[in-house]
Amino acid sequence: MVRTYEEFPGVEWVEGAGRFIRVIEEKCDGCANCVKVCLADCYEISGKKARVRNLDKCMECASCWYVCPRDAIAFSWPPGGTGFRTDWG
Numbered sequence: 001m002v003r004t005y006e007e008f009p010g011v012e013w014v015e016g017a018g019r020f021i022r023v024i025e026e027k028c029d030g031c032a033n034c035v036k037v038c039l040a041d042c043y044e045i046s047g048k049k050a051r052v053r054n055l056d057k058c059m060e061c062a063s064c065w066y067v068c069p070r071d072a073i074a075f076s077w078p079p080g081g082t083g084f085r086t087d088w089g
């Protein structure tokens, strides 16, 4: 199944991507950089640790991984054919 969102015209998400990003809790210090940088609102802070709330609108930009000062985000790409795709490539 394919999902779209009104606020992101020209973009769709193919279901089946799974939890391709996760937080390594032991390394996370709760700085919230990932929360601030993520335009898709995928993260939240809970108990002074980041948590991936929902990857439904993840654009696979890797900004969260890039800004994490503690190497606490395990980033991977979704399985081929799933996840984020756009009308322009």
Ligand code: SF4
Residues within 6 Å of the ligand: 021, 037, 038, 039, 040, 041, 042, 057, 058, 059, 060, 061, 062, 063, 064, 065
């Ligand atoms: S890859 Fe981009 S859109 Fe996805 S969770 Fe990280 S910052 Fe958010």
Ligand code: SF4
Residues within 6 Å of the ligand: 023, 027, 028, 029, 030, 031, 032, 033, 034, 035, 049, 050, 067, 068, 069, 070, 071, 072, 073
């Ligand atoms: S940027 Fe890294 S250390 Fe900071 S809250 Fe997010 S996962 Fe934790």
